[in-house]
Amino acid sequence: MRIVNVVRNRRQEAGITQEELAVQCGVSRQTIIALEKGGYGPSLGLAMRVANALAASVDDLFWLEDASS
Amino acid sequence: MRNTLLVMIVGLVVFASGLALSLRYDLEWLRVVSYVVGIFGTGVGVMVSKRQRQRSSRSDAPDSVEAVQDVNSRAAAFIDGVLSTALALAVSAVRPGIPAWSVCFILLMAMAGAYWIRRAIAQRGARDADS
Numbered sequence: 060m061r062i063v064n065v066v067r068n069r070r071q072e073a074g075i076t077q078e079e080l081a082v083q084c085g086v087s088r089q090t091i092i093a094l095e096k097g098g099y100g101p102s103l104g105l106a107m108r109v110a111n112a113l114a115a116s117v118d119d120l121f122w123l124e125d126a127s128s
Numbered sequence: 129m130r131n132t133l134l135v136m137i138v139g140l141v142v143f144a145s146g147l148a149l150s151l152r153y154d155l156e157w158l159r160v161v162s163y164v165v166g167i168f169g170t171g172v173g174v175m176v177s178k179r180q181r182q183r184s185s186r187s188d189a190p191d192s193v194e195a196v197q198d199v200n201s202r203a204a205a206f207i208d209g210v211l212s213t214a215l216a217l218a219v220s221a222v223r224p225g226i227p228a229w230s231v232c233f234i235l236l237m238a239m240a241g242a243y244w245i246r247r248a249i250a251q252r253g254a255r256d257a258d259s
Contacts, residue, residue, distance in 0.1 A: 087187040087194060094193075098253070105191040 063124045067095040069113045083112040131177040139170025197250040201243055208242035 070080055070091075077095075081088040084105060093099035094109070101109065101121075110117045143166025150158035182188035189195060216235045220226065 081186065084191075085186060086189050086192045087185045089185075089187065090189075090191070090193040099193045099196070102191050108191075 060123045060125060061097070062100045062121055063097060064094065064121045066091075066109060066113070066120055069115055069120060070095075073113055075112075080109070080112055084108040131181070132174050135173035135177050136170055139166055139173060142166050142169070197247060201246040201250055204246045205239060205243035208246075209239045212238045212242070 070077070075083075077091045078088050081091045084091070085108065086105060090099065090105075094101055094105075106117050106121055110120050113120065143162050146158055146162025146166060149155070150162060179188070182194070186192060187194035212235055216231050220228070220231055
């Protein structure tokens with residue numbers, strides 16, 4: 060099982076840059092890049108801050124996907 | 129990164145100049161000061177420069193990918209350090225003629241190298257993921 064997300068799409072819809080989202084979430088821009096690429100599984104706190112910044116719920120942004128699918 | 133390189137170059141220049149002057153005028157105290165200021169000062173300078181860079185990019189935040197990579201690399205480098213120390217101990221026991229300072233120096237370099245290699249691999253892994 061791996062964590063997949065639609066942070067990039069939702070961020071672009073909201074019209075904010077990776078740097079702006081990073082500042083709002085209190086992390087580096089590199090973290091947002093890694094998160095959007097799927098290379099980094101965020102902590103619960105970070106997932107909630109990202110969801111808050113994008114006015115969405117954690118469930119809307121992140122979900123588990125079977126690695127074999 | 130530029131500041132770190134600058135600190136390292138300044139440290140090297142101070143170290144080399146102090147060492148050269150101490151040899152030229154046969155000043156033992158200057159040799160010791162050169163070692164302390166050159167090596168210890170450079171280490172502290174690099175650390176301060178790194179902290180400033182981390183603070184400005186927020187990469188020191190606990191949830192940042194860099195902080196997670198740092199912790200994972202430290203944990204892996206700890207294992208490498210234990211294995212290297214065991215190896216150094218065995219080498220020292222088998223070859224007692226090898227100076228202790230050179231064994232310690234190689235050990236220090238091996239541990240620092242292990243950390244940076246693991247960190248670089250983790251960074252590359254995160255950068256290349258799904259791209």
